[in-house]
Amino acid sequence: MARLPFLVKDAGLAALVALGLAFPMAGFRLPDGASGTDLSFRFDLVAAAAAVVFLGRLFLGLSRPFFISTGQKLAAKSTGLSKRIHWGGYVLAGIAFVLPMLPFADRNLIDKATLILIYVMLGWGLNIVVGLAGLLDLGYVAFYAVGAYSYALLSLHFGLSFWICLPLSGLFAALFGILLGFPVLRLRGDYLAIVTLGFGEIIRIILLNWQNFTGGPNGISSIQRPGFFGLPFTADPPEGVASFSDFFGLDYSTFHRVVFLYYLILALALLTNFFTVRIRKLPLGRAWEALREDEIACKALGINPTMVKLSAFALGAMFAGFAGSFFATRQGFISPDSFSFIESALILAIAVLGGKGSQVGVALAAILLIGIPEWFRELAQYRMLAFGCAMVLIMVWRPEGLMSKREPTVSLKDGPP
Amino acid sequence: MTAAPLLAVDHLTMRFGGLVAIGDLSFQARHKEITAIIGPNGAGKTTVFNCLTGFYRPSSGMLSLTHRTGERFLLERLDGHLIARTAKVARTFQNIRLFSNMTVLENLIVAQHTALMKASLFTLGGLFNLPSYRHAERRALDLARHWLDKVNLTAKADEAASALPYGDQRRLEIARAMCTQPEILCLDEPAAGLNPKESADLNQLLLAIKAEEGIGILLIEHDMSVVMGISDHVVVLDYGRKIAEGPPAFVRADAAVIRAYLGQDDDAKEDAC
Structure with a gap:
């Protein structure tokens, strides 16, 4: 291979950097000795680190042609691919639907799947803002928080049921979306990202400090759990009310509620998906994409950029609000800790890794990014290492996200006649 | 002609700080006509377009557009996207924006x-x-x-x-x-970068639009084969001021236009004064 000398040189350079870094950090030890602290050396570790970096870099360099050629092959077969992605979506939905009925489905698995589905939904919601409208939002978790606190406070103070609070939470979150939208109308790209980041933090800090209203750092506990059309999932229902298990003549099991919550979030996530798929083919969705491509051209075609941006913020936020109220009812306890910046970053990573604008890609990315750290809990402190490696590998393999092929919203061949 | 013209630009002035990009410009454009705005680089042609389509707000002057229905719009008072939406002014861009x-x-x-x-x-x-x-x-x-x-x-x-x-x-x-079904189509250098054949096709397209749609076309162009070949009326700008106006043949023979395009050495300028 002609590029080998170059690759070896490149790997050698990387190893040199690793050596420089590892030497002060891993090269010395200060063990307790007879007279205070002794100094000992661990140069074997330094050499090992440099060797690992050398081999890793060499491997990446050698395998790059493979990655690129598979990428090109995939792009060449794009029409067949998009059809297969479509089918992949249905298969994924089918698996999600039958999951609780499978013999190996235990409480643990369904809990993890529920968690993944929350992030799938958040990823799809953020996809409206980032993927379609092209507005980089780093504070998306703020709307999730608004939804969660809306439900918690409404049910705590007014005793409203989950099913009434769910649309209200979406509405409140959408209002906050518009509230954020107004000051950032003129901003784009990096500047927009910074302001949304600030907005996310403001919401979290308000939740943390407004003791009387939000409970501050203690959060809100014993939030009402949802019932199955008025039938609570409890072993000892209050006088005159039948519980879910009594009504259907089942033995009481905590698993019922877990499965119910699972199907609830599945339904909410699919609602988000159907909404996005449908709105892409409507003038509003097309205007979002057009805005992402060129705002000035939009204006010249009579599209009001203000309305288009605000609607994207509001609708994206609405789905985060739905997800937030689900989160609150599932946990039964919320506190500002659940809505830190890292959550926003994670949701954004899901949307970007999935491939901007691709629904199936976002679902896969959520399964990977949320699933991997959950399933690799046994790795303990190396868990995040596996997570990071997975992210790097995805970005090397598919730099534009897992599914970067954009589906046209209308075509002359098979559009409406 | 008693009917109001499609577009009447009256005393349009656009200042950027101390710089006068357009000074007291007046001209008219009619339905079923191609009106070309020409002039050397930096003459203020695109600035006229940006005022017309709401990307700039003129410092002073009136821009009135009259539809074939008789409905009248004052463009300088409309917001950018409303000019396209209600007044039905469509435009293209010098650097294509698809x-x-x-x-x-x-x-x-x-x-x-x-x-x-x-x-x-x-x-x-x-x-x-x-x-x-x-x-x-x-x-x-x-x-x-x-x-x-x-x-x-x-x-x-x-x-x-x-x-x-x-x-x-x-x-x-x-x-x-x-596709926005405009009353007036503003084209900012549509022939820039086209080869002679494409440029000729473009002429045919613009003539067809003029004949079939009955709308007015406002054109900024450097390619004289396009300007002289298809326009009905030519407005010449230099340093933001109108130096000549008329049918293509008339403008081509105008002394001020030739001076603006070919330049004039300092001696000749003194002689002229």
């Missing part, structure tokens, strides 16, 4: 946003796919197909706009502007 990751057909459908948005009851009706929306969508596709045929892009309708060759992109931008 929605490059969207397909050719999608570009033309986005141009019909206003009509489709109403038909979809601001998205609510569209979400449930009401018959009225389906009907409107079919009409939008028909209009798009009509313009695809006109600009010879039907075969490439489902390709990404960025994948088109340069000349096709220019034509697509014109088709997209026409």
Whole structure:
């Protein structure tokens, strides 16, 4: 291979950097000795680190042609691919639907799947803002928080049921979306990202400090759990009310509620998906994409950029609000800790890794990014290492996200006649 | 002629700080006519367009547009997107601005946003796919197909706009502007970067638009074969002021125009004074 000398040189350079870094950090030890602290050396570790970096870099360099050629092959077969992605979506939905009925489905698995589905939904919601409208939002978790606190406070103070609070939470979150939208109308790209980041933090800090209203750092506990059309999932229902298990003549099991919550979030996530798929083919969705491509051209075609941006913020936020109220009812306890910046970053990573604008890609990315750290809990402190490696590998393999092929919203061949 | 002209520009002035980009410019453009604005680089041609289409707010002056229905709009008082939406002024850009990751057909459908948005009851009706929306969508596709045929892009309708060759992109931008069903079409250097054959095709396209749609065309152009070949009326700008106006043949012979284009050495200028 002609590029080998170059690759070896490149790997050698990387190893040199690793050596420089590892030497002060891993090269010395200060063990307790007879007279205070002794100094000992661990140069074997330094050499090992440099060797690992050398081999890793060499491997990446050698395998790059493979990655690129598979990428090109995939792009060449794009029409067949998009059809297969479509089918992949249905298969994924089918698996999600039958999951609780499978013999190996235990409480643990369904809990993890529920968690993944929350992030799938958040990823799809953020996809409206980032993927379609092209507005980089780093504070998306703020709307999730608004939804969660809306439900918690409404049910705590007014005793409203989950099913009434769910649309209200979406509405409140959408209002906050518009509230954020107004000051950032003129901003784009990096500047927009910074302001949304600030907005996310403001919401979290308000939740943390407004003791009387939000409970501050203690959060809100014993939030009402949802019932199955008025039938609570409890072993000892209050006088005159039948519980879910009594009504259907089942033995009481905590698993019922877990499965119910699972199907609830599945339904909410699919609602988000159907909404996005449908709105892409409507003038509003097309205007979002057009805005992402060129705002000035939009204006010249009579599209009001203000309305288009605000609607994207509001609708994206609405789905985060739905997800937030689900989160609150599932946990039964919320506190500002659940809505830190890292959550926003994670949701954004899901949307970007999935491939901007691709629904199936976002679902896969959520399964990977949320699933991997959950399933690799046994790795303990190396868990995040596996997570990071997975992210790097995805970005090397598919730099534009897992599914970067954009589906046209209308075509002359098979559009409406 | 007693009927109000399509576009009447009266005493338009645009200042950027101390710099007068356009000074006291007045001209008119009519329906079924191609009006060309020419002038050396930096003469203020694109600034006139930006004032007309709401990207700049003029320092002073009046821009009045009269539709064939007799409805009258004062462009300097309208917001940018409303000029395109209600006054029906469409424009293209000097450096092409297509929605490059969207397909050719999608570009033309986005141009019909206003009509489709109403038909979809601001998205609510569209979400449930009401018959009225389906009907409107079919009409939008028909209009798009009509313009695809006109600009010879039907075969490439489902390709990404960025994948088109340069000349096709220019034509697509014109088709997209026409899909807004404008009363006046403002073209900013549509022939820039075209080869002679493409440039000749463009002439035919513009003449066809003028004849079939009955709208007015306002044209900024450097390519004199386009300007002299198809325009009915030419306005010449230099340093933001109008130095000549009239039919192409008249303007071509005008001494001030020749001086502005070919320049004049200092001695000659002193002689002239």
